[in-house]
Structure formats: structure tokens, C-alpha cells
Amino acid sequence: MILGFFQTSINARVVDTIEALESKSFGDENAKVKIVEFASLTCGHCAKFHNEVMPILKEKYIEKGLIHFTYKDFPLDKFALKASMIARCAGNEKFFKFLDVFYKKQKDWTRTKDPFKSLLKIAKFGGLKDEELKVCIGNKSIEDGILKQRLNSSKKYDIKATPTLYLNGEKYNGDLTIEALETKIKSMLK
Numbered sequence: 001m002i003l004g005f006f007q008t009s010i011n012a013r014v015v016d017t018i019e020a021l022e023s024k025s026f027g028d029e030n031a032k033v034k035i036v037e038f039a040s041l042t043c044g045h046c047a048k049f050h051n052e053v054m055p056i057l058k059e060k061y062i063e064k065g066l067i068h069f070t071y072k073d074f075p076l077d078k079f080a081l082k083a084s085m086i087a088r089c090a091g092n093e094k095f096f097k098f099l100d101v102f103y104k105k106q107k108d109w110t111r112t113k114d115p116f117k118s119l120l121k122i123a124k125f126g127g128l129k130d131e132e133l134k135v136c137i138g139n140k141s142i143e144d145g146i147l148k149q150r151l152n153s154s155k156k157y158d159i160k161a162t163p164t165l166y167l168n169g170e171k172y173n174g175d176l177t178i179e180a181l182e183t184k185i186k187s188m189l190k
Helices: 044-062 078-089 092-104 106-110 115-125 130-137 140-157 178-189
Strands: 024-027 033-039 067-073 164-167
Touching: 024 092, 033 044, 033 178, 044 067, 044 092, 044 106, 044 178, 067 078, 067 092, 067 140, 078 092, 078 115, 078 130, 078 140, 092 106, 092 115, 106 115, 115 130, 164 178
Parallel strands: 033 067
Antiparallel strands: 024 067, 033 164
């Protein structure tokens, strides 16, 4: 099933399945360093990485064309899967904004009695309407696509935990602090 294009008053829309399942990345595609992250929206370590490390990586490296960053969904549970679906349904332009909010508010929505209901509230705040959310969450093609990508990533990249980073095609086994990552990145930029 292909989703139609909907417009809301603040210019959010639910996108079609093809756009929803496209690779999600930003930064200069010709950057010397390419980072691929495998993460789950319910993973506390992933939230810490996105809330503390990513803003520095963005400012110091990505925005300056030194890093190209790709995000790969690796949902660890049904709520992470639904959050991934919502972020992807918001479209390429809003995908990373939704990720930022889901990670910043992770403790708020994952620790409620009904995490799914809390996710929907955040999505509505982001401009998606009830009807659009129902279509998005009910889109089996997007759900299956995310799960298939997760399975393929698990096999191809040997993902055992989230977040897992690959830098220029090699699994990064160091600390996920900005200091440790910067040491590795700087060595790759030489």
C-alpha cells in the first residue's frame, strides 16, 4: 500500500512508503569520514549519544563537510519500531527533527503507562494529524521494511548492541564519548 501525500497546517505530511524507507543521512556525501549508526529509539545509550555527542559532531564535523552521517533503525522493541515508523512517515525533511525529539523526550514517553499513546502525542505536536498517524502506524510495508533492514543489518554488520557505529566501513569499538570519537575521527581526517 502506498501512502498518499497529506498536508497539515504546519507543513508536516505523511510520506509514501518509498520515501519512508529511504536511507536517512545528512552531511556532505563526499566527506572523508562516513559514520553509520545503528540505533533503537528506546535505547538509553542511544539517547545519550544523540543528546550529548551528536550536537558536537554536527557542529564541528558534519556541518563543515567533514563527516557524512547515516542513521539506521535497529528497533529493540515494539515501541522503538512504532517510533521509527512515525519518524520515517514524517518524511526526509523532518526525520532527524523527530529523532531529536524522541531521543530528548525518551524518558518521558518510554516510562509512561502507555508509551504508544505518548508517542502519538509527540507526533501530533510535530504536526501529524490523527488520521495520518493511523495510516502510518497501520502501514505494514513500512513496518516490514524496517524489520527487514534490521535483520539484514544484524547479519551484514554483526550488530549485537545499540548504538553501534561504523566509521568508513569498520566497526567502531571505542568509547562513545565525544573525546574518544574525536580522537578516531581526527586520525581519519589526516
